[in-house]
Amino acid sequence: MKHILLLLLALVIFAGCNKNSADKYMKQAKAAVEQKKYADAVKYYETLASEFPKDSLAPEALYQLGALYQNKFVPGFAGNSSTEKAILIFRSVFDKYPDSKQAPNCLFMCGFLQSNELNRYSDATDTYNTFLQKYPNNDMASAAKYELDNMGLTPEQVLEKKVTTNK
Secondary structure, three states, X not given: OHHHHHHHHHHHHHHHHHOOOHHXXXXXXXXXXXXXXXXXXXXXXXXXXXXOOOOOOHHHHHHHHHHHHHOOOOOXXXXXXXXXXXXXXXXXXXXXXXXXXXXXXXXXXXXXXXXXXXXXXXXXXXXXXXXXXXXXXXXXXXXXXXXXXHOXXXXXXXXXXXXXXXX
């Protein structure tokens, strides 16, 4: 019986030593991004978020993962499919970690991408309004209001609007 307990203890210790920590996955992901090995970075960020969903690094990993898709760095994803994936990931940060420091930026980026990349103005309006309701004092609140006021306008139309309102 004593040998079985020792064997079980050794297996638990070995399994614990063999498993990466959230911090290690984050470091590996950041190193992969620096080396422009984006597929590896995606794997590390996804693994961190799935294996350590309660760790404080999980929302940061998802935020960074969303940024990779937003910037169209992920192999096999291009154009709107990459943007759609970024929106899904950013929204998941808000949904799963609404009190994290990344949640406001992620929700804002959802609205920004919906409006400026996909021209889905109704979705963007809903997202920005949710942002303003949840984070009214956030530094990005004025930018969300600006986006709502100028959604769908060309830069020329925004300037024209500004000129006519300042008269």
